[in-house]
Amino acid sequence: MRAAAGRLRHGVATKSENAIHGLPRARHTFALGSSRSKAGACKAYRRCLQRRCKATLLVQATASPMVTSDLGPAPTPPPTEPVEVEYDTFQVAPNVQLLRGSCRAERLKYEVEYGLKRGTTDNSYLITSPGAVVLVDVPYEAYKEKFVEALSAQAPLPSLTHLLITHLDPKAIPTLELLLLTRRNQQRQQRQQLQQQEGGQQEGQAVAPGAAAAAGSPGSSSGSGGQGEAPPLPPLQVVLSNPALKLLESTLGSPPPGSPSLLSGVQLQVAGRSGAAVAPCGPEPGDQLQVFLAPTPRWPDLLLSYDPANRILLSSKLFSAHVAPRDKPYDEGGWEALEEDWRYYFDCMLAPSAKQAAAALDKLDLVPVARQSAAQEGELAAAGGGGGGRPRRVNKTSAALRSFFRSLLGLPAPKLSPPAPPTDPASEEQSSSTTASTATATSSLPQLPVCQLLPLHGPLVSSSLAVLLLSYRNWIQQQLQAAASGGTAAVLYASAYGNTAALAQAISRGISLGGVAVEAVNLETASLEEVAAAVGRSQGFVLGSPTLGGHMPTLVSLAMGAILRDPGARGLPCGVFGSFGWSGEAVDEMAGRLRDAGFGFAFEAIRVKFKPTAKDLLLCEESGRALAAAIRKRARSREMAVAPGSRALTASGPQLAMGRLVGSLAVVTARDEDATAAMLASWLAQASFDPPGITIAVKRDRPLGQLLGGGARFVVSLVSEGRQREVMRRLSGPFAPGADRLAGLDTFPSPSVGAPVLAGAASWLECEVAGRLEAGDHTVLYAQVLDGRVVDEAASTAVHHRKVGNHY
Missing domain, CATH: 3.40.50.360 (Flavodoxin domain)
Known part of the structure; x- marks a missing residue:
């Protein structure tokens, strides 16, 4: 910050620093009056405030350590713990490769989206076609060295012609920086090798004067770059959205004094409209990657991309899941194995942006189609079928099934239109040392037959494609209905x-x-x-x-x-x-x-x-x-009186009959590092003999549900008869967020799980979640019993009795 102030005093401040200190001029203009109207001056003042704040966020976020005006340097954040990562490469289409970085740790970062603690993957894709090599996305900084190493093993970095960034996270900037730096160094090495080869040829010509005549016209060995110089390589085309462009320019566009910018050999192409063609992806002239804008508040720069040659949707954050499959890239096990992971990611990342997610899906008129077998792909390639390995055409059954799904969800019929033409390179605008162009597209979008979804995280979606698309629509509708009701x-x-x-x-x-x-x-x-x-x-x-x-x-x-x-x-x-x-x-x-x-x-x-x-x-x-x-x-317009029997007066016959169902009264506890949750449960029952298992119903809004994902371990303390009043009094009342629900009750940690066990319980069980079933407003868990003890041989388990089945 002091350096920034010094640059400002000497008149060499950066653009962001000028924005920070541009506020007094706007105030002065408004105070003295000018040719602008008062309303216009107010708008200019607000815009200046916004520019000042955004620039302040940028300077503060890049300063290390952060300097405050009164308290001096802020304490240094704790260092990020290194995580072990692996890199694998898979062929997912004849000309498409998956570069997958896997993190086997439970959490890559402490964010709620990693709550299931099943690891994660960062997926990048390499698409090769005649005259073009396209890289789609760069991973989180924890993968950067292994990513660049894996990418270099598949294609020389100078051969990259396009880089499509569907989402640019600030934590991925170091990876992008290493990629551009390594590519520049490899280009420099190539030039030096070519110059050495040309120098050797010139020496040979000096020894044998007739060599040039035998080779052809003079100077033919020097190429287009001139004698003694290697021909310049074409710049790397980087396709991204406008918010990503601003982040990229603010981080890599202003190098330290004396250092060349990593963006000097890069041509920036801004995706301006959905449906724009931005890069080749196949052998045919019409095989062009199309991009679709899909911004959300969390990801304002989000892009989706469609590969018509292979009928693949590169879905970026959509259809992702934080799970790290070990051997194969696809959704092995199908919907039953991965439903919880997909739903959890949606609830965490897309449910708060349901309107934007619905708009993104509306832009993509997706038609599920079948993939071809490897034998069929080989036959097509051997027969020279023009783009061997293409999926089959859309059949009438797929179209009819899709129409049924659309009518079931009340969606409008799609409008058909031809694909957008490729972007004309001649229309690109020059800006400083880089070039930024805005891609254009048609106003209406075509149907997109899709046989695979290639997300940014988790497994590729193939066998579960149709049901996942339908489920996304249903989940979005649930959020929109919640907003209405x-x-x-x-x-x-x-x-x-x-x-x-x-x-x-x-x-x-x-x-x-x-x-x-x-x-x-x-x-x-x-x-x-x-x-x-x-x-x-x-x-x-x-x-x-x-x-x-x-x-x-x-x-x-x-x-x-x-x-x-x-x-x-x-x-x-x-x-x-x-x-x-x-x-x-x-x-x-x-x-x-x-x-x-x-x-x-x-x-x-x-x-x-x-x-x-x-x-x-x-x-x-x-x-x-x-x-x-x-x-x-x-x-609520009128509160229902909290009095005995008030709910029974409005209950239906089936609800009154269900009230005669009884269950064992228990306290369920779980622990995740420094977080502990507990709840009172009576919807508990034995479910199996071998292996020993139980079922328990948990309401979706219970804090404990966050800690009870697939594979999670928890403890059940069965309450002794005679103690139920005390336990219910302490655990049934409303709690403030973060309050200790077990305060006032004697507990001790279980031997293996470490979650609290209720002292004086009739018995306790240590369990592991083995299955989940979404049942209306509850989730039914099936858990296998790992261990258990009887605490009091003479005690009986308390039973919870009700008169009506519409409340606990």
């Missing part, structure tokens, strides 16, 4: 290092599980009008911010101003959260301003230092559920 919560946030975004993601998941839809708003990309509109549509909101320089960023302050000016927002339940490196003043400042304005909070302010832990993420999920409960409570 249960209301919507706006999650507004800005994030400098990604930690506040991780908290927003966990809160959003809790809100969704609470039966309320989520509208996520990234303040770094949204305008003030969009912020005000999102709050106006919502029935509650949360606001998240990092702490930069001892204060909240200007973008967050502007968003708060828009909320405070909205008279309709005053009665909405709300909450605040944020991460920090020193003392977290931004969270206290947000809470204080909202409290002074008369807003009511659904949960206590969440303050996390550096990266969130498992306990922090669980607290965020519980807080999201608390906000959802406050929204539902506020939406």
Whole structure:
């Protein structure tokens, strides 16, 4: 920061630093008056504030360590623990290779999307065609060395002609930097080798003067680059969206003084419209990769790409899952084996952006088609069938099945149109030392027959293609219906290092599980009008911010101003959260301003230092559920009286009959590192003799459900008869987010799982989840019993009796 101030004083400040310090001029212009109208000056002032904040986020996020104005350097974040990664290469189509980096660790990062703890993969793809070698995506920085090594083994880096970036994460910038640097070094080595070869040829010509005449015209050996110089290699075409372009230019576009920019040999091509053709992908002239814009608040730069030669959709973040298959790249085991992983990823990452996800699928009129066998692909290739290995044409059965699915979901009939023409390279605009061009496309999009989905994470989707496409539609419809019936919560946030975004993601998941839809708003990309509109549509909101320089960023302050000016927002339940490196003043400042304005909070302010832990993420999920409960409570026009028999008066005959079902009363506990959860359960039953197994029903909005994924271990303490009143009194009441549900009860850790066991229980069981079944508003778990003990031989298990089956 001091260096930035020095550059400003000497008139050599960077563009982002000028934006930071450009505010006084806008204020001065407004104060003195000018030819612009007052409204125009106000708009210019707001734009200047937004530019100042975005530039501040950039400078603060790239400064190490962060410098505050009052407290000095912030404490250094704890170093990222190294993770072991593996790299494999698979042939997934005749000219398409998968470069898969696998992380076998339970979590690559502490974010809620890795909650199932089954590892993950970062998938990149290499598409070769006559005259073009296209690389699709670069992985997370933990994979960078092995990725560049694996890529170099498949194709020389100077031979790359295109790089398609469907999503650019800041954590992938080091990988991209290493790729460009290694490619430049290999190009330099190639030039030197060519120059040495040409020098040797010239010496041979000096010894044998007739050699040149025998070889042909003079100078024929020098090529197009001139005598003694290697011909220049064509620049690498990098295709990406506009938000990704801004991130790329802000990180790699401004090298240190005296160092050449890694983007100097790169031609940047901005995908401006869906359906644009950006790169060759097959032998035919019409075989061009098409890109589709699919932005979401979490991923404003998201692109999807379609390969018509192989009928493959490179789906980026869509249809991903955090699971690391070991041997094969495809969805081995089918829907039954991977449903939970796909659904969990959707709930974490796409449920808060259901409208944007629906819009992305609407752009892609996908038609599932069958893949050909390897023998058929070989026959086509041997027969010279022009693009051997292409999938079969769409048949009438596939079209009829697809029409049935569309009518079942109430979707409109698609409109057909020819594919978009390729982008004309002559229309590219020159900018500084790089070139940026905007791809064009037709207004309406064609049907896209697809036989494979190639996501950014997890297995490739082939055998489960049709059911996954249909399930995505159903999951999106569920979120949209929740918005219509249960209301919507706006999650507004800005994030400098990604930690506040991780908290927003966990809160959003809790809100969704609470039966309320989520509208996520990234303040770094949204305008003030969009912020005000999102709050106006919502029935509650949360606001998240990092702490930069001892204060909240200007973008967050502007968003708060828009909320405070909205008279309709005053009665909405709300909450605040944020991460920090020193003392977290931004969270206290947000809470204080909202409290002074008369807003009511659904949960206590969440303050996390550096990266969130498992306990922090669980607290965020519980807080999201608390906000959802406050929204539902506020939406009820009249509260049902809490009195004995009041629910029985409105219960139906089947519900009254179900009330006679009884179950053993138990306390279920689970532990994940520093996070512990517990709940009271009575829907518990034995399910099998060999192996010994039980079933337990868990309501979807229970915090414990986060810790009970497939393979998770937990403990069941069966309550002794005579103690049920005390246990029910302590575990049945409402709890604040993060509260210890076992406070006041004696417990001890189980020997293997380590989760709390209720002291004085009749017996306890250590179990492992072996199967899950989504059953309405509950999830039924089948668990195998690993160990167990009888604590009191004389004690009987307490049984829970009810009179009606519409509540516990």
